[in-house]
Amino acid sequence: MATLPRLNIPLHVKYIQSLGENKDDLVYHLTAHLRMNAIYWGLTALCVMDHKDALNRDEMIEFVMSCWDEEAGGFGAHPDHDPHILPTLSAIQILTIQGARDRINVPKVTNFILSLQQPSGVFAGDVFGEIDTRFLFCAVLALSLLGQLDQLDVEKTVSYIRRCRNFDGGFGAVIGAESHAAQVFVCVGALAVLDRLDEIDQERLAFWLAERQLPNGGLNGRPEKLEDVCYSFWVLSALSILKKVSWIDADKLIEFIISAEDPEGGGIADRPGDQPDVFHTQFGVAGLSILGYPGLLDLDPVYCMPASVIESLGLRKDWEALPRRVA
Numbered sequence: 001m002a003t004l005p006r007l008n009i010p011l012h013v014k015y016i017q018s019l020g021e022n023k024d025d026l027v028y029h030l031t032a033h034l035r036m037n038a039i040y041w042g043l044t045a046l047c048v049m050d051h052k053d054a055l056n057r058d059e060m061i062e063f064v065m066s067c068w069d070e071e072a073g074g075f076g077a078h079p080d081h082d083p084h085i086l087p088t089l090s091a092i093q094i095l096t097i098q099g100a101r102d103r104i105n106v107p108k109v110t111n112f113i114l115s116l117q118q119p120s121g122v123f124a125g126d127v128f129g130e131i132d133t134r135f136l137f138c139a140v141l142a143l144s145l146l147g148q149l150d151q152l153d154v155e156k157t158v159s160y161i162r163r164c165r166n167f168d169g170g171f172g173a174v175i176g177a178e179s180h181a182a183q184v185f186v187c188v189g190a191l192a193v194l195d196r197l198d199e200i201d202q203e204r205l206a207f208w209l210a211e212r213q214l215p216n217g218g219l220n221g222r223p224e225k226l227e228d229v230c231y232s233f234w235v236l237s238a239l240s241i242l243k244k245v246s247w248i249d250a251d252k253l254i255e256f257i258i259s260a261e262d263p264e265g266g267g268i269a270d271r272p273g274d275q276p277d278v279f280h281t282q283f284g285v286a287g288l289s290i291l292g293y294p295g296l297l298d299l300d301p302v303y304c305m306p307a308s309v310i311e312s313l314g315l316r317k318d319w320e321a322l323p324r325r326v327a
């Protein structure tokens, strides 16, 4: 086997540390609506690179708690933002990874999440009502992490996912929508948490997922689209739940992901030569972990959190990544 390209872990750690340091930067203000998600992505990437302590734990927990809306029972993306299910899941993930679950008002946040379920079984993101299988996944994952899944109407939830399944074995964002790899991840992930993988045509779906690999090694999210590093997670996580990561050419994908890193400032971009961001850094590193890249720690592909954290909560599902290689 040819020598693997080197992932510059110290540089990516520095890149993630630098993101919170330029608070006068315009980009920092323009991305306030993603702050909670960004902290979750940065922290998870650091955990996988075995540098969990590179960001200050206490400051992180205090920031998360400053986004809590006591009245609504959810977290916003930023202290002055309305609560939404996306930052609420990220907040729960961060507090869980940091061993600070005692800071969560479990009954209140459970009520907030359950209040977002619609009669069809799908979830809205917030009181304004946009619906999507992403929000359904966030609800299922958050309730599972809080030990509150018994409060969920599982049949109603699964029936919505079933109605999003397409002829190609994939899933879309809403009923009738085209299959998309990221929506496949959220639907397969939710079914895995609910122990309902029997709802999937597993061979057909794995075939569709494996077809996402392009001659340059990268993965796209649907036919005729460009490759993008983040699909390294969306596609591989679903394949690892189906135990078929070996259907991808791992060496070619590793090469593609590492070719998208910024060799000067650190971080990983959507594709080579583009500007890096924390989202693609996290999903690039996550993909490398599932591919068994040496020196990284295991990521749980269902919860997209450190595997050790999910194991210690007794929540591990039956997924399979590639064996960890030795450097």
Ligand code: GRG
Pocket: 086, 134, 137, 138, 182, 183, 186, 220, 221, 222, 225, 226, 228, 230, 303, 304
């Ligand atoms: C805990 C990992 C985790 C996630 C929480 C937010 C969420 C749940 C999942 C997001 C799933 C999703 C729909 C991601 C979007 C990915 C993406 C690159 C979308 C771009 O779509 P297009 O149509 O791009 O702009 P293509 O590649 O199809 O041209």
Ligand code: ZN
Pocket: 228, 229, 230, 231, 270, 280
């Ligand atoms: Zn992307």
